[in-house]
Amino acid sequence: MSSSSVIVVGAGVFGSSAALELRKRGHEVVLLDPGPIPHILASSTDISKVLRMDYGADQFYMELMEAAFERWDAWNGSWGVPLIHRTGMLMLAAGPMVPGGFEHDSLKLLQKRGHRPEHFSAELLTERFPAWNVQEYPEGYLNPLDGWAESGEVVARLISQGKTLGVEVRGGVAFASTLDEGARVVGVRTTEGVELKADYVIVAAGSWTPGLLPHLEQFMWAVGQPVFHFRVDDVEAYQPPNFVTWAADISNSGWYGFPALDDGTFKIANHGRGKRQPADAPRTVEADAEGKFRAFFRSALPGLADAPMISNRLCMYCDTWDGDFWIDHDPDRPGLVIATGGSGHGFKFAPMLGPIIADVVEGKSNRFAHRFRWRVRGELKTEYARYS
Ligand SMILES: Cc1cc2nc3c(=O)[nH]c(=O)nc-3n(C[C@H](O)[C@H](O)[C@H](O)COP(=O)(O)OP(=O)(O)OC[C@H]3O[C@@H](n4cnc5c(N)ncnc54)[C@H](O)[C@@H]3O)c2cc1C
Incomplete structure (x- = not known):
């Protein structure tokens, strides 16, 4: 994919890792957050998060964490x-x-x-x-x-690395709505009424996401x-x-x-x-x-x-209905990508999130992305609980 312009909404671990990876791949990236960044109320901003590969019989998450540990190191x-x-x-x-x-x-x-x-x-x-x-x-x-990871420090580090590489980080700027042309999303409108345009908008606002995009409330909610x-x-x-x-x-x-x-x-x-x-x-x-x-x-x-x-x-x-993350293009709103749904266990995969999100934006295949695709709400085969 040739170089695109991307607005990332939310500078938690999903947004900051996506911004960094997309910038590394040559895209023009603006990262928005009400700030101060890292935001004190963000789930990612904490003294510690568990890093573990133990997921019961669920081999997918063990494999994802094996790959994540290589990059963490x-x-x-x-x-x-x-x-x-x-x-x-x-x-x-x-x-x-x-x-x-x-x-x-x-x-x-x-x-x-x-x-x-x-x-x-x-x-x-x-x-x-x-x-x-x-x-x-x-x-x-x-x-x-x-x-375990010093999670708040990790996010601060990712943001600072992003800035060094040219991510335009805008603290004090909050997303209010998408900017639409027909069905297509062509940018964002901020709470100050400023319009910012881009080829892609990635909403990675953690537990704020369903409040910002109410059509997602059927799939995810804040707990x-x-x-x-x-x-x-x-x-x-x-x-x-x-x-x-x-x-x-x-x-x-x-x-x-x-x-x-x-x-x-x-x-x-x-x-x-x-x-x-x-x-x-x-x-x-x-x-x-x-x-x-x-x-x-x-x-x-x-x-x-x-x-x-x-x-x-x-x-x-930000719990999804089945506990898997939500990283995909909105099928009804081209230009809009959702990257959230950490469901209480997302931080540990930080080094994998950026590449997965960037591959999804670019339409490239990624061996892990299928689990996080857009999916209709269905019957749960096992009770959802992925335990931090
Ligand atoms: C109690 C608890 C314990 C956890 N423990 C673990 C653990 O041990 N291990 C693990 O792997 N995971 C754990 N998790 C899960 C992990 O913290 C999350 O999956 C992950 O941090 C979510 O990151 P995020 O980027 O989606 O959201 P967040 O970190 O919440 O970031 C969202 C960002 O969006 C911004 N935002 C909000 N509104 C707007 C707006 N209008 N415009 C622009 N930006 C906006 C916010 O300011 C914030 O910076 C835990 C979560 C919690 C709550």
Whole structure:
């Protein structure tokens, strides 16, 4: 495809990675965001996100993450400071690991694909990861390849790299509507009434997307999920090798979290049904949320039962109806491309998102793009839950 002009709406991880990749391919790219960039309320702007290849029996996402890790390592090497930390991830089960269970199926698929997860009995868990109550989680495995990313820092880095290569980043500019000529989208109108034209408009506004483009509301919606930061005193006890990125019976309970930072910050989150609300509604966690987090500590991580809370946050997912991302041309509005639907698990694929989105814009084949194509809402064969 010859060089085109592209407006990218939204500077989260979907938008910033798309802008960078399209610019690398020679396109003229303008990246818009209400800012300040990275936006404090963006899902991508956080201290950490899990990087894991464990997706139960779903080989597609494992393969996508295998490819992503190769690029993460290259990015990390080029940044001078490491922004991803491959601490390993402990996947704990609430009972014996059995076929059909998330931990069992993830472990088997990892082994089948030649990876070397370490399987843990209750006895071995107590020895190696003593903070955990093995009465609650008697079996699990460690995937040494997994870890976490300093997600807000990563997005800032992608934007700065984009700027260096010539992406025109416009903070303080918000998309209001598409600019149309017949069915074709030929640009955007901003909330200030300014009209900007381009060959392609990519809307990558995360949980704001269905509010900005209401015809998408049938496919995706914004859902708030609670995230808490607590303070730990004995930092070493909650850092590698004693304590690593973790998920505890994630497919049933939704609990997952991270090792403590050097300043004692301990981040934990729960992937549950969430609170369906518009992205711009007040972001308050439910009144009983702290109690639920403390109850989890009492049973699973008793040493943290009284850890002081530092802060909490309602972070917005852009959930699609089936939990797969949404990266495609709008079939009814040529010129418009949608790149969103992170559904609570999109960040880890950051290095793959730009190339997938750019291939879709350019009409090139991409071995991963089919899963994220435009699709009508249908029957779900399995309950959707992809767990951060
Ligand atoms: C609690 C929580 C935990 C998560 N944990 C993980 C995890 O551990 N691992 C993982 O892989 N993923 C995780 N995710 C998912 C991941 O964070 C998201 O999939 C990803 O960050 C979404 O990126 P995005 O670019 O689509 O959206 P965002 O990061 O939200 O960016 C959207 C951007 O659009 C901009 N915007 C809004 N309105 C406008 C407008 N009118 N005009 C222009 N721009 C606009 C916003 O300012 C924002 O910068 C988690 C998500 C949440 C909420």
